[in-house]
Amino acid sequence: MNPLRRLLVHVDGSPRSAQRLQLARELAQSCDAGVTAMLAVEPAWVAVPMAGMGDAGGAIMLQAADDERRQRARAQFDAQMTRPGPGVTWCDAGQAPMLTAFAQRALYNDLLVMGQHDPEDALAWGVPGDFVPSVAIASGRPTLVVPSFGEWSGVGRRVLVAWKPTREAARALTAALPMLQSAQVVDVALWSEPSDDQDGSQSAARDVWLEDWLQAHGVQAQMLHQGSNGRGVGDLLLSLAADRGSDLLVMGCYGRARAREWLLGGVTQRVLGSMTLPVLLAH
16 A cells, blocks of 8 residues: 555745645655645744734734735646646644644645745745754654755655664655655665674674565665764765766665754755755754
8 A cells, every 4th residue: 555645735925835746746746645745834923923013013014914925825726727637635733832832734635835934035934944954853744855956846756865774764764655656766875883793793683674575565676885984974974876867866864853953963964954855854
């Protein structure tokens, strides 16, 4: 049974939202899945809280900015729906806290499609820089993150999997199975972990188990051993993806909550900040 039956796309009124929606529809077409597009943004008064304080005119301007963004997002959605492809359900988080609203809706979907944060995109205001990892960690749902540049279509022909024997990596790998099963090329990058396994026999055994598991699910993969796990793995992953011509990177999302901020692992933070291809991650 195909595990991808419901996809949730984040839209924010920026031009990149339309590309995320198109990519989600392509995936839905290949997986026979349903798609929901959810507009979730912080209200203007949250982004610029001082602008409307004690000033009725300022409050009206902020409300007008919110209304204009919603109209733009809906116009993008309607334009996308004129193109061939599966239907999409529209919903709007309204004035609800965007993280809570989107993460709650995510619980009822198999895959989230979101965009890389781009601080230079003036039309993407109202989306905090940590929104993607926050949703991924809060919801536990696998998330396909689309870069803030480039054109992405037909994603999943050449897939690079970043593997380490952890829960997060296993969840990402399982979520990516429908794409791996239809991919033309699947590469698995492996880094050995510092341990008491002096002769490497335990690492070798784990590699065999992984290859065996993939083959049991109809996936033929090439194992790419990258040496010891150390600093700079994020950059090495992106470089390897470029060398292999990959159009999708699959990896675990490492991080934890502390107070009101998310603390990401170094590799996750580096890849999300400098990604050059779509990334499917899971926490």
